[in-house]
Amino acid sequence: MKNILNILPYEWQIKETSSFCSVSDIRIKAGQPLILFKEGTEKHIEITPTLSQLSHIVQKASENSVYSYIDDIRQGFITLKGGHRMGISGKAVYEAESLTNIKNVCGINIRIARELKGVASEVFLKLISDGRIHNTVIISPPGGGKTTLLRDMARISGNTKNQRPVLIDSRYEIAAEHKGEISLDVGERTLTLSGYRKSDGFSHAIRTLSPTVILCDETGSEDSEYLNSAVNCGVSVIVTAHAASVAELSRRMDLSPFKNAVILDGKERKAQVTQLK
């Protein structure tokens, strides 16, 4: 939480320090009260952020170095130290048909990363047989706990004998790498490729890191090529995807490489393993 408080204006830190404890999301909109989400409830705080305060938060989150985070900003987020994701809303700047920047930031959503060790223990046992991890897709709507589960799977496989996991952490959220240091526990054998695009990450991992399993967050239909190439090389994959059900996901993504789907119920915090073929 200290990493998040550090980027907020000083007067907010003093006024509402206790309120920020154990929140899951902080929603900041210019001219509206600050909203904190905590275990399914929300709390309105008597703080009305201004546009300049939002700009200050973005500056602080990017360590006063926008150029250093511009690729992330183009995708609409900045990952904070500790793996927390700060989503930003504002006005898009396009150049030659591609999004180059976001200006006039008027809304921010900070998602607090949770490290829950052991949440994947039960599920992981169902995904492994004869020492081999089966290709698995973890499914849930946003905020359902996919990243938390994937991080714990990386940790468990990284602490399992004869496994050589490689984690592709494109958004620095899973291992929360910061200046070369891995902040969250992803297991002693897990090698992390931080900031890699998925295409480069898969290719790098397969060619040079001798993986038994590759773990990757937030895949979509555009990633089928890399997933297939990994599977066809004899490497297992565990990935996450946004969807409420297998049927919903199968409409936009090829699920043929996967043997299992783990469906997360965000409300009841339950994980259900389904065999796909």
Place this chain on the structure above:
Amino acid sequence: MKLTGIFLIILSGVLLIFKIYYSHVKRISFLKRLISDSEILKNEILFMKTPVYDAVANLKSNGACDKFYEEILNSLNGNFSVKDSFSKGFKAVSDILGEKSESVFTDFGNLLGATDSDGQKCAFSSFICGLEKALEEAETEKKEKLKPRCAAISFIFTAIILFVI
């Protein structure tokens, strides 16, 4: 007694001339160092994408402009913006640089880190250009003002010595 007095007058004259000369030399060497450091900073920022704080912290070990960088780093640590930090950094060395070049530093502080790489490239070009101009001015000032000042001081002290004799 007279000899001691003359010796003290000559000594104080020499010291005064040295002080004036040293302030010019210090300013020029400071600006030269800053220009070469700016090139390093520019490369760190444009090619390595190093955040401002770390890039400035790497320069600190170079020694010559430590006071300036130290003030910037302390201000950045203390929740100040880059603009305010550069302004504070400048104030810490304004006795060396003179108040005239303040806008070069505050303008650069306003742009540093606030834009993408293309914006940073422009910010550095403008900053280095401003520093080079300040260096040129300092060198011209040294040439044009140092000699008449030294001559005036020598004349005054010689007059005092003659008066004493």
